[in-house]
Amino acid sequence: MRKQGAARRAAPFHDGLGMSTTNDTIVAIATATGEAGLAIVRLSGPGALDVARRLAGARALPREGVRSHLARAATLRDATGEVLDHGLVLPMLAPRSYTGEDVVEFHCHGGALCARRVTGACRDAGARPAGPGEFTRRAFLNGRLSLDQAEAVADLIHAEDELAARAALRQLRGGLRRDVEAIERPLLDLLARLEGGLEFEGDDAAAVAVPRAGLLAVLDAALAALALLLADADAARRVREGVHVVLLGAPNAGKSSLFNALLSQERALVDAEPGTTRDVVAARLHHGGVSFVLHDTAGLRSDGGRVEALGMARAREAAASADVVLLLSELSATSGSDVADAPAGVVVLKVATKADLADPSRREAARREGRLVTSAHGGTGLDELRAALLAAVDGERLREVADLGHAFHERHRHRLAAAREELAALRDEVALRAAPAEVAAGLLAGILAELGEVTGRVFSENLLGEVFARFCVGK
Ligand SMILES: Nc1nc2c(ncn2[C@@H]2O[C@H](COP(=O)(O)OP(=O)(O)O)[C@@H](O)[C@H]2O)c(=O)[nH]1
Ligand SMILES: [Mg+2]
Incomplete structure (x- = not known):
C-alpha cells in the first residue's frame, strides 16, 4: 500500500499552482529611455502576432505562414490609420523565443515618442503593459531559463565590469x-x-x-x-560587486590623497586640516581585470567633534565589511600612529604614506617591516600597491569562479x-x-x-x- 505522505513528497515540485497566468499578451519598451538611434518595443503572448498585425498590416505579418526570426520593414499605424513610425517588425514564434511564447519586436526610431506611441497602439489593440521582469518571468515559467539563469540576465544588465559580465554570461x-x-x-x-x-x-x-x-x-x-x-561564495560576491577596499588611518595620514592618486582623479577632498573627510566616499578602480571599490573614510582619532565621530563610526562599519583594509600611517610620523585596528578576517595591507617627506633610510626600514612605501605626491609605490591589492584578492581565483558561472x-x-x-x-x-x-x-x-x-x-x-x-x- 502506498503511503499518503510518501506519495505527496514524490509528486513533481514544479506544479505551478496559483502562478500568474500567461494567456494574456504583454507589451513594453525594452530599451532605455532617452535619445538614441533605436528603441525596441516588445510584445509577448498568444495574441502577439494579432496585436502586431493591427499596427504593421498583413503584408508584414501574413495571417498564414509568418516566418520566424525574419525582420520586415513596415509602416506602423494606430487604429485610426495615423502613421506612428516606419520601422522593422521581427516575429519570433513560440517556443523559439525569449519567453517561449509568440514574441514580436518593433524596432522603432529612438527617443521617447515613437516607442511610446507604438506601445500605446499595442495596448489599444489588446496588449497589457508588462510588469517589471515579466518577460523573463515568463521565460522561467515556460522552462526557457532556470531561476538562476533569469537572475543572471539581471546581473548581466547591471554588470559594471568585464569580470562581472563574463560571470553573468556563463x-x-x-x-x-x-x-x-x-x-x-x-x-x-x-x-x-x-x-x-x-x-x-x-x-x-x-x-x-x-x-x-x-x-x-x-x-x-x-x-x-x-x-x-x-x-x-566569497569570490562570487567579489566578482559580482567588486572587491571592497577601505582606507583607514589617522587624520591627515594621507588617505584621501592616496585614494585620489590610485584613481588618478581628484575624487575626494584633500586638505591640510585634519578631519576633512567625514562621509565614506566610494569609487571604482579597475586593475588587472578585477574591479575594486575603494572607500575613503574619516580619519580615526579619539578627540574629533560630533560629526567627525559619526564619520568614524561609518569608517569602522565600512571596514567591518571590507575585503581588504589599507592601514595608512605617515612614514615620517613617530610610532604609534596606527590608531586604527582592522577587524578580524580581513586582509590588511600596511601602507606608509608621504614617502617624499622622509629620508631614504626611513623608507628602507619601513619596507623591511613589510609596509608598502608610497607617496601620493609623485606617485611612488602606487604600482606596487595596486599589485599588492591584486595579490591579496587572488585575481586568478576570481577569474576561475567567473568562468565557471x-x-x-x-x-x-x-x-x-x-x-x-x-x-x-x-x-x-x-x-x-x-x-x-x-x-x-x-x-x-x-x-x-x-x-x-x-x-x-x-x-x-x-x-x-x-x-x-x-x-x-x-x-
Ligand atoms: N608631501 C606629501 N604630502 C601629502 C601626501 N599625501 C597627502 N599629503 C598632504 O597631507 C595632508 C592630508 O592629506 P589628506 O589626503 O587629506 O589626508 P587624510 O586626512 O588622511 O584624508 C594634505 O595637506 C596633503 O596635501 C604625500 O604623499 N606627500
Ligand atoms: Mg581625508
Whole structure:
C-alpha cells in the first residue's frame, strides 16, 4: 500500500499552482529611455502576432505562414490609420523565443515618442503593459531559463565590469544550473528509491530499497560537492560587486590623497586640516581585470567633534565589511600612529604614506617591516600597491569562479548552505541513529526543496516576486 505522505513528497515540485497566468499578451519598451538611434518595443503572448498585425498590416505579418526570426520593414499605424513610425517588425514564434511564447519586436526610431506611441497602439489593440521582469518571468515559467539563469540576465544588465559580465554570461549559459543539477540528480534518484522502498513496508519490512552504505556514499558525495560550490561564495560576491577596499588611518595620514592618486582623479577632498573627510566616499578602480571599490573614510582619532565621530563610526562599519583594509600611517610620523585596528578576517595591507617627506633610510626600514612605501605626491609605490591589492584578492581565483558561472548571489548561497547543513544532519541520522527509510526520505525531500529553489525547480509566488523585483519593466 502506498503511503499518503510518501506519495505527496514524490509528486513533481514544479506544479505551478496559483502562478500568474500567461494567456494574456504583454507589451513594453525594452530599451532605455532617452535619445538614441533605436528603441525596441516588445510584445509577448498568444495574441502577439494579432496585436502586431493591427499596427504593421498583413503584408508584414501574413495571417498564414509568418516566418520566424525574419525582420520586415513596415509602416506602423494606430487604429485610426495615423502613421506612428516606419520601422522593422521581427516575429519570433513560440517556443523559439525569449519567453517561449509568440514574441514580436518593433524596432522603432529612438527617443521617447515613437516607442511610446507604438506601445500605446499595442495596448489599444489588446496588449497589457508588462510588469517589471515579466518577460523573463515568463521565460522561467515556460522552462526557457532556470531561476538562476533569469537572475543572471539581471546581473548581466547591471554588470559594471568585464569580470562581472563574463560571470553573468556563463551563469546564463547554465554554469551554476548544471552544477546544482549534478548535485540534485543522485539525491532525487535516492529519494525515489527510498520512497519505492516505503511502498513495501507494510508487506515486507526487510525490503529496504537502498542499503545504508550506498545511501551514505550518495550523501557524502553531495556534501563534498556542496562544500566545493560554497567555497566559491566569497569570490562570487567579489566578482559580482567588486572587491571592497577601505582606507583607514589617522587624520591627515594621507588617505584621501592616496585614494585620489590610485584613481588618478581628484575624487575626494584633500586638505591640510585634519578631519576633512567625514562621509565614506566610494569609487571604482579597475586593475588587472578585477574591479575594486575603494572607500575613503574619516580619519580615526579619539578627540574629533560630533560629526567627525559619526564619520568614524561609518569608517569602522565600512571596514567591518571590507575585503581588504589599507592601514595608512605617515612614514615620517613617530610610532604609534596606527590608531586604527582592522577587524578580524580581513586582509590588511600596511601602507606608509608621504614617502617624499622622509629620508631614504626611513623608507628602507619601513619596507623591511613589510609596509608598502608610497607617496601620493609623485606617485611612488602606487604600482606596487595596486599589485599588492591584486595579490591579496587572488585575481586568478576570481577569474576561475567567473568562468565557471559561479558568481552566485546571497540568495543562492543561503539555499546551498541550508541544504548542506540539513544534509549533514541527515547523514548523522543515517550513520549514527540508523534512521528508518521513511524518516530519511522526509529529510531528503526537505533538502531537495532547498536546493530546488536555487534553479527554481521548486518555487513559490513569493520567491518569484523576490527575484523579479530586481528587474525593470521591459526585461
Ligand atoms: N608631501 C606629501 N604630502 C601629502 C601626501 N599625501 C597627502 N599629503 C598632504 O597631507 C595632508 C592630508 O592629506 P589628506 O589626503 O587629506 O589626508 P587624510 O586626512 O588622511 O584624508 C594634505 O595637506 C596633503 O596635501 C604625500 O604623499 N606627500
Ligand atoms: Mg581625508
